[in-house]
Amino acid sequence: MSHLESGLIRPDTGRSWLSQFGNWLIDLIFPPVCSCGRVDYHFCAGCLKELLRFPLESRIVSGEALKGLASTGIYDGILENAIRSFKYDGVTGLDKHLAERLQRTYEQTHWSIDLIIPVPLAEKRLGERGYNQSEMLGARMSKDCGIPCRSDFMRRIRETDQQARLSGEQRMANVRNAFEASDAVKGLAILLIDDVVTTGSTLNECARALKRAGARAVYGLTVGRA
Numbered sequence: 363m364s365h366l367e368s369g370l371i372r373p374d375t376g377r378s379w380l381s382q383f384g385n386w387l388i389d390l391i392f393p394p395v396c397s398c399g400r401v402d403y404h405f406c407a408g409c410l411k412e413l414l415r416f417p418l419e420s421r422i423v424s425g426e427a428l429k430g431l432a433s434t435g436i437y438d439g440i441l442e443n444a445i446r447s448f449k450y451d452g453v454t455g456l457d458k459h460l461a462e463r464l465q466r467t468y469e470q471t472h473w474s475i476d477l478i479i480p481v482p483l484a485e486k487r488l489g490e491r492g493y494n495q496s497e498m499l500g501a502r503m504s505k506d507c508g509i510p511c512r513s514d515f516m517r518r519i520r521e522t523d524q525q526a527r528l529s530g531e532q533r534m535a536n537v538r539n540a541f542e543a544s545d546a547v548k549g550l551a552i553l554l555i556d557d558v559v560t561t562g563s564t565l566n567e568c569a570r571a572l573k574r575a576g577a578r579a580v581y582g583l584t585v586g587r588a
């Protein structure tokens with residue numbers, strides 16, 4: 363347990379001594395606070411325990427461009443805290459726990475998938491954050507289930523506003539035709555991976571791009587549903 367905890371206490375944002383030193387300095391001036399309020403932890407052992415106990419409440423529905431959409435639980439409580447820490451605070455060590463939830467939910471769907479594709483992050487977000495959280499989840503799940511994962515088969519072709527700030531209708535317009543998929547998906551059944559689904563407009567738009575490129579079927583799987 364100890365190595366697991368230490369991996370979660372500090373975000374894994376870089377391996378060079380300079381970035382390690384930078385993180386140490388930042389933590390010294392602005393001590394991290396876990397979402398439960400514990401100071402000096404980005405995600406504390408108590409919260410990790412709670413996350414591991416958090417029940418799987420899979421929900422599987424069928425959609426429009428998406429043939430099926432599944433999520434591992436409601437985006438609330440410890441699941442929300444974990445996703446936020448993973449996404450915004452650099453606690454990338456949570457990837458295996460979140461991917462395990464994805465894997466367990468996927469097993470309940472009985473979908474037959476050829477390829478995993480993570481939802482691409484906007485270039486600007488990627489620059490700010492340094493990593494795409496959906497790509498990490500997709501890669502991790504791929505390692506566990508053996509289905510290949512390709513993040514280079516789909517990209518954003520224009521900048522979009524952050525979906526979280528928009529209403530349902532605005533979200534749909536915001537991501538309209540924002541994605542482009544490679545012809546390499548032709549004839550394949552694709553599983554799209556994202557951290558959270560809210561209205562489903564991003565996943566649906568990704569599915570439309572994949573279908574345009576010739577994908578046979580597209581499914582969506584997320585950790586949380588808002």
Ligand SMILES: [Zn+2]
Binds near residue numbers: 398399407409
């Ligand atoms: Zn905590």
